[in-house]
Amino acid sequence: MAKTPRDRKGVVSSPDLGLLKPGKYYLQGNQACIEGALMAGCRVYAGYPITPAVETMEYASQRFPQAGCRFIQMEDEIASACALIGSSWGGAKAMTATSGPGFSLMQEAISIGVMSETPMVIVDIQRAGPGQGYITASQQDIMQARWGHHGDGPIIALAPSSVQEMFDFTIEAFNLSEQWRTPVLVMAEETVGHMREPVLVPHTDAIETIERKKPQDLGISPRDYLPWGHDTVAPMANWGEGYNVNFVALVHLEDGNITKYSPQANYHCVERLQRKIEGNVREIARIETKFLEDCKHLIICYGAVSRTGMEAVIEAREVSGLEVGYIRLVTPWPFPEEQLREIVGEVNTIFVPEMNLGMMRHPITEALRDRCRKVVSIPSLGTLHSPEYILSKVREEVS
Amino acid sequence: MKKHPMLKYLKEEGPLGPRMPLIFCPGCGSGQVLNYTLYAVDRVIEEDGISKERFLFISGIGCSGRITSHYLNFDSAWTIHGRALAVATGALLANPQFRVIVFTGDGDTGSIGGNHFIHACRRNIDVTILCLNNGLYGMTGGQHAPTTPIGAITTTTPYSNREGAFDLCKLAETAGASYVARWTTAHPRQVIKSIVKGLRKKGTAFIEILSQCPVHEKIPATTLLKQFRKNTVPFSKAGELTDGKTLIGEFCDVERREWNEAYQEIIDQFLIHDGGIDE
């Protein structure tokens, strides 16, 4: 990291070099993401320009060298995602940001990251699809986040709803990826990416950063080291530390042997990836709730829609006298099915407003179908739902 | 029992079982290239005092890709088809001190990895690329590759190949690599010398090694090696008159700024030096 900041004219709006000093800053969502990454200890950004994630890249190209870190514009999104794997195993926390079309290209590398248990952070500033779609906001990649990479193996995804959360959740994404040795996605929308809001940056002492477990710290010698063993989350030796780590993404034994294939070895290798995340949903997944005690209906949202969803709930209760409850999936993945079933009692209707034609409504229906009369999807393409729009759909259904 | 001198650099066994023999077919050039590479690495470790920990072997997919899989007693990565250079770029961003060797094939480099290949050369990142060129896709059964000669019969050109072939060395040189050479597995000492040069060179070294595939060619390895000696001619001797033979030799050996070195200058301008703030 740079030793002390120095003013340099004409480069960025940040008044300081290195890490931001504690204070209040007026930032764009995409910029806040980068500041959070630097706070979390990210040392490498490898990306490719795509609207609406371009500002993350441009801002990173300015801020990363100021903080002694490295930025590179790669030749395509595939190269960007692969560079993250190389950087992570080379010992550096690494990230990239992209949007739908680029996210599709990265899926093979994400799959490799899942299998090899590589900590890496990918930010998807979602735009309308399919195809080139448009550059307005959407939540159309939320299923691809979980199921887009080929093969089994779950993933962790966070959905920020404000510029402050772009800062906070990016730090959390790095922490989760290091703690669970997995790629972590920050599923933002163009709305949040391009929004400008004040961000409160705390003192670095108040920010918790998590580093990957190392075999050196656990007293495991290179001879006895199992790169994918020892524990639910294996300690991770990086290249250059004398552990002679053979990175592989083929079905492997815990020591990295890829010759002794058998259906049992295959099951063991892949099932433990599943169990590592899905078996720890309670620790990983976060839900926010409000007004659940007496609610007759429920609105479940995630990402930017959470803000207008909350507004709609408040208006429904205060103006229309409807007893509506609110649940926000802070981490859409891993999906907190058990926790939802624990906190949701009998309700009449569950509404799921999404900036897509209805995607998270499926696992929600699977989890809560028996707790309600009906699950109703409230889609909005090309624009963020307004509270009035959500409320009108609720009233329509309820009356 | 006396063991092969380079076995000290391989993992004959892991904690959960044996890893050798190598998976390659009898007489495959991949094993030979690994052998030559280890001789070269051994020389750099002994003569230049570079520690073993600094070396990093990265490969893509294919028979050449299997060289890293789980054999090397070094840090290594067996990555995805065509993308070894992107992973290598990332590793060097994390730690510019790595001495990176990339094993790749003609399909891995020239087809799916084409974009990463030319950009790695353009950036002149500090890697030594060993491109094992057997003129086809071996691992998947012998399909034609962007380096298959015109007229060849392969499993996807059953009526003879009509597409032209890349000259990967020319591509590398044009894209900006600082060291470009072509040899064959029948030229072990030249290959080793070039790999040593590549490891010592700060920048992209691209070494194409014509490598035999006895299984898909259906010709014994010993014969193919003899053909390599017969059908090639050193660049330094032939100039442009090649008599239909393949040019081998060192095509390019220049000094160019390496990527990480150039980027460090950007980082350094933001650092405070002793005595106060930089102006």
Next chain:
Amino acid sequence: MNRLWVDERYCKGCLICIDVCPKKALRPSQEINAKGYILPEESDMKRCTACGICELMCPDFAIAIEEAGR
């Protein structure tokens, strides 16, 4: 006299070593081993100069020459 060592676990009988030996000190065995390979064996090791070409060109790290008196 130098001595030839062939590791039966690794040798795949490609016979490159026999072919490249400049002194013709090796020859193929008359027997096929359990894996179905024909291994190299000593033909006339008095001729072997421990030049190391067989070790250099072996694709399987299966051959080693032990120099006499070492």
